[in-house]
Structures are given as C-alpha cells and as structure tokens.
Amino acid sequence: MTVSLFRLIEALSGSIIIDGTNVNDIGLHDLRSRITILPQDPVLFSGSLRMNLDPFDTYDDPTLWRALEHAHLKAFVQGTQTGLQYQCGEGGQNLSVGQRQLVCLARSLLRKTRILVLDEATAAVDMETDDLIQATIRSQFTDCTVLTIAHRLNTIMDYDRIMVLANGEIKELDTPAALLEDKNSMFYSMAKDANLV
Template identity: 45%
Template sequence: MRYQQNLPLVLNRFTCCIRPKEKVGIVGRTGSGKSSVGVLLLRLVERCGGSVLIDGVDISDVGLADLRSKLSIIPQDPVLFVSQLPLKLESEVVENGENFSVGERQLLCVARALLRRCKVLILDEATASMDAETDALIQETIRSSFQDCTTLTIAHRLHTLLASDRIMVLNQGQVVEFDTPSRLLANENSRLRSMMVAAGNKISVRG
C-alpha cells in the first residue's frame, strides 16, 4: 500500500509504502495524526490532494461499499448499531450498545473482523479498555488469525507494538520515523526510544 496525502489539519505530507501482509505499529503524541490514517483509508473524509493506493488502485476510484468491505477497524470507542438485533442471540442490546462495556464492544469488533477475513485491519487503540491479560490474549489472536492481513496498529501501550514488522512514528501529520523496532530502539536519538523511556517501558533491543 502507498499513502500520499496532503490533508490540512489531518495529515500533511504523509508518504510511505507498506508491504502486503506487513504488521505496522503507529505511534505519536496526541494530535499527531494517528487516527487520521484510519479516517483516510475508510474515506470518512475525502482527501484534498495526493493519493492513497492499495495494490496499485487509487481508493478514490473504488466504491465506498467495496472499499470498506475489504477493510476492518477495531476502534477505541466502538458503537453498536443494533436495529436488527432484538431477540437475536438472546441478548438485549440498548441503543449504541451502551449496556456492554467498552471492552466488550471492542471484543465484538474483533470477532466481526475475524469473520470478515478482511485484507486490511486497522486497530485504533483497540485494547485500550481491556485489562493486561485480555490485551495479551487479543494480541496473540491478532498475530495468529490475521497473518495474511496487512495490519495497522495504533496503541497506547507501546510495548504491544514491539512485535510489529515496522513502526511508524508520526508528528504533526508527518512520518518522522519508519523502521523496524530493533533499529529504532537501538538509535539513542529516535523518537520511539524517547517515548518508551518517557513511558517507563524497559527497552529491549532484538537483533
């Protein structure tokens, strides 16, 4: 996938190439443009310039239904649309799924993504409302069940991204670092390393 974007206040001069089936972690300070990647891919807003290519196809040339059928997102605060669910699965669900915890709604999104067998999976703070044990279980499920899926993971728990093939560090809508975790952590001047230190995470560099 190749993303080229110049979207004011969202992504600015954002250019990189992600290989098929690659697992990419996305990090950055609040407002750096992390969640905007998902907004852009799903075309929740249309770009005002540049291009976004998936397998060489500009996503603007693809119908929204077709595009979104190939993408799945597990958001930080999922909303359940349940107009067709009364009495199904023998579960009562109130408007927006508010009788489920955020963590439970996130688990439902994980299950949905598993069933859809999508080509691109976006995890936007997907385990933010889960305890560490459930987080670890979900991360293992993602690793084993989405092996053939290009996965973009935004996470506040930086250590969960260290198993990624590469990590993208964003700052004010720009990619400032994009490399393997081991190379970034071995670089004493890297932003990822400084973020890990600031978060109190123990740095472990693997060859």
C-alpha cells in the same frame, strides 16, 4: 491516517496505494467493504448478540460460534440462557467495556478483510483483555495487513514496521529494532518513557 484511508475526507494531493491500487480509483462502497476497523470505542446496538455480530444475516451459527471462540467470548455466551439471541442493551450497556470490544473483535473475525485497522482498539480495556485481543490478532490475521494506531507501545513491539507521526507528518519509519538502535530516535525516547528499554 484513518480518515484518509477510508476517504472520509477526500485528499487534495498525494495518494494511498494498496497492493498496487490507488484507493481514489475504487468506489467508496468497495473500498470500505474491504477494510475492517476495530475502533477505540466499541459500537453495539440494541438487539440480539447475533444481530450485532452479523447484521446482514450472512453467516451460519457454527461460523458465529467459531468467531466467538476466537474472540474469547464463547464461554460467556454459552453461559447465558439465550445464547446468540442474548439481548444487548442500548449501546451494549449490559456488557462490560471489555466484552463489548470482544464482540467487535468477533465481528472483525467474521468479515476477515485483507486490511484491519486497530484505532486505539485496546485503550479502554484492561491489560488482560488487551492481551486476549492481541493474541487473537496475531493468530487469526496472519495473512492480513494490520495497521495499528497505538500509544501502548508494548502491543506493537513485534510489528514489522513502526511509523511515528507528529503533527500529521511522518517523522520515523522503520523496523522496531532499527528505531530502538538509534538512541536519538523519537521511538526510542517513547519506548524509554514506557520502560520498554
């Protein structure tokens, strides 16, 4: 789904329509600049924290600090001697996986596009960091469309709609409540396996 949404591979048939616009009718740069992805594996580069947050030097320091605060990293960064100039090692090796993911979350907060894709964004982090990320998404992306690819069902139980995919096909699409009412649904079976019902 993500590959199709970002048009990494062009579709042979069908279409994805967002807000009445077919994504195939938009230039690739425009399309990709309007969608933010928070991937499973956080990506950081060698260089300052500021550069990792704002590689094109678009935002002022107060805006960066607000993003760090919402991403629950402000106290950590303030605790370093260099603040926003804190040097991230190759791939962010001097940060924990959770901290790297929170840096990516702060980057997403700065971009604040209307569409946010969470591609198993919390799969590699502990439950505490998962809760922090989910709380930030619920409070800071209320006016955005959030597409979440998840196997931890507890993180999506309050979402508007659930799409269950199998072998590249949509098997179920409805509200969580409706899918849980049907004890024969795939989603109910998955929720039962996760001890959520």
